[in-house]
Amino acid sequence: MLPLTRLWERAPVPTAIAATYVALLICSGPNLIDPMIRHDDFPALLGDETLYYEKTLLEGRWINYLWHLRGVVTPSWLNFLVYQLFWAVFAACTAIAVFGRDAPVGRVLALALLIVLAPTAFVISLWYNTLIPGLGSVALFAFLATRYPPHVMRWLLPVFVPVTLLCYTTYPVLLLMVVLGARNRDRSLKDLAVTLGVFIASFAAGMLLIYGLNYVYHGVFGVPMAQWRNPRPIEDLAGLWHNLGMVLTMFGRLANVLSFKHIPLLIIMASLLSCAVVIVWRSAPRFGLYVAAGCAAGLGLLSLHVLKTGVDVDPRAAIFVSVGCAMILSMAMANGIDQGLVTARRAQNAMFVAIALHAVLIAVNYSLPRAWQADTRAFARAAGPGTGPIYVTGDYEQLPSAKGAAIQKSRGLRLRLVYLTGREVIICQDHPEACQHLPQTGAGQAQLVQHTGDGTVLALPVRVAQNGG
Numbered sequence: 104m105l106p107l108t109r110l111w112e113r114a115p116v117p118t119a120i121a122a123t124y125v126a127l128l129i130c131s132g133p134n135l136i137d138p139m140i141r142h143d144d145f146p147a148l149l150g151d152e153t154l155y156y157e158k159t160l161l162e163g164r165w166i167n168y169l170w171h172l173r174g175v176v177t178p179s180w181l182n183f184l185v186y187q188l189f190w191a192v193f194a195a196c197t198a199i200a201v202f203g204r205d206a207p208v209g210r211v212l213a214l215a216l217l218i219v220l221a222p223t224a225f226v227i228s229l230w231y232n233t234l235i236p237g238l239g240s241v242a243l244f245a246f247l248a249t250r251y252p253p254h255v256m257r258w259l260l261p262v263f264v265p266v267t268l269l270c271y272t273t274y275p276v277l278l279l280m281v282v283l284g285a286r287n288r289d290r291s292l293k294d295l296a297v298t299l300g301v302f303i304a305s306f307a308a309g310m311l312l313i314y315g316l317n318y319v320y321h322g323v324f325g326v327p328m329a330q331w332r333n334p335r336p337i338e339d340l341a342g343l344w345h346n347l348g349m350v351l352t353m354f355g356r357l358a359n360v361l362s363f364k365h366i367p368l369l370i371i372m373a374s375l376l377s378c379a380v381v382i383v384w385r386s387a388p389r390f391g392l393y394v395a396a397g398c399a400a401g402l403g404l405l406s407l408h409v410l411k412t413g414v415d416v417d418p419r420a421a422i423f424v425s426v427g428c429a430m431i432l433s434m435a436m437a438n439g440i441d442q443g444l445v446t447a448r449r450a451q452n453a454m455f456v457a458i459a460l461h462a463v464l465i466a467v468n469y470s471l472p473r474a475w476q477a478d479t480r481a482f483a484r485a486a487g488p489g490t491g492p493i494y495v496t497g498d499y500e501q502l503p504s505a506k507g508a509a510i511q512k513s514r515g516l517r518l519r520l521v522y523l524t525g526r527e528v529i530i531c532q533d534h535p536e537a538c539q540h541l542p543q544t545g546a547g548q549a550q551l552v553q554h555t556g557d558g559t560v561l562a563l564p565v566r567v568a569q570n571g572g
Contacts, residue, residue, distance in 0.1 A: 226418065
């Protein structure tokens with residue numbers, strides 16, 4: 104620890120970033136060689152704007168669309184390294200903004216590690232290709248927060264909030280958490296109200312910008328919900344009651360993700376957080392109020408969206424909640440030690456348990472898609488460097504590796520093979536008319552059949568009908 108302490112004293116920001124980045128790469132090591140990519144993240148990897156354009160209308164992600172126009176296709180592992188670097192920069196710089204450059208390095212790194220190893224951070228990281236420009240903007244904001252006081256960063260919100268909103272809906276809330284959590288000697292209700300007011304106005308300006316762009320390029324002033332999301336706008340009391348239930352479901356799913364779907368871990372982390380809230384309430388109540396206000400603002404926006412539209416919101420959108428919990432836990436440790444509310448050994452042990460549990464579970468979860476990655480690499484090698492299409496027959500859902508990797512749509516297999524082979528890939532389940540001329544294959548293990556004169560057939564196991572079903 105002594106060499107790290109010396110480096111921290113000489114160059115705190117680079118030291119914190121480097122240490123956080125190394126720790127993050129160690130935990131995400133299983134995903135570095137051949138990173139897992141979700142089906143709707145492939146357009147960003149391949150630089151195919153035609154597959155992404157509808158998201159400008161349906162989700163308002165215009166800057167992400169510009170990212171698809173870059174004209175350069177870089178390897179997935181490089182994009183993943185860049186994404187993780189931006190996340191490490193955000194976490195480390197946020198920790199420095201909270202505790203200051205003169206704080207002990209252990210406190211800063213504890214907060215940084217809790218942020219980078221958050222379960223919501225893992226879930227959203229599987230869309231790393233798409234999110235690079237947005238997370239880069241968030242990281243830049245956090246870096247500036249290490250150099251400028253909170254009242255200055257507050258007035259940068261009107262610049263950064265619209266930019267990040269055009270990348271990902273809840274990224275602006277991360278900016279708010281940085282401002283509210285940063286060390287501030289003038290915490291007051293007035294200061295909090297002004298900060299929240301600036302954020303809300305900036306968010307509204309960003310939404311108006313999205314509406315304007317949608318009107319100019321799509322002829323729609325607004326952000327319509329995609330039909331596959333099964334929207335259910337409120338029309339009567341029954342609709343209101345239904346959507347209120349969906350809001351509660353959203354909170355339940357968030358708790359499930361925050362505990363890595365393990366009830367014992369949920370109990371442990373809830374107990375630690377409860378103790379931390381009590382300590383912060385006694386030692387730094389205004390800090391706790393600021394952080395709670397940031398989380399409440401973000402959750403309020405998500406709840407309002409669900410209540411209004413009746414669509415599901417994935418827990419990864421609430422990544423700011425993990426940042427707020429990390430701030431409370433780390434501040435409780437620091438103030439509990441300084442004010443004698445808890446012993447240093449007890450506080451440090453509790454923090455070590457939280458970080459260690461997250462580190463192990465992050466590594467385990469990054470390992471889950473390994474079988475799918477291996478299977479698809481084997482398919483690509485067997486297909487070879489041919490020029491014709493690859494026809495995929497059978498049902499990809501019958502592959503055990505597809506279930507382990509939670510592959511949701513056939514597009515995930517198609518685009519994965521396009522990326523690995525550079526060839527056209529046709530899923531026969533989706534386009535049976537294009538596969539009528541192919542030979543019939545039976546159930547069983549996946550096998551490749553060379554089709555004379557017309558590319559390659561990848562025959563996957565077929566779904567076997569259940570008796571009486």
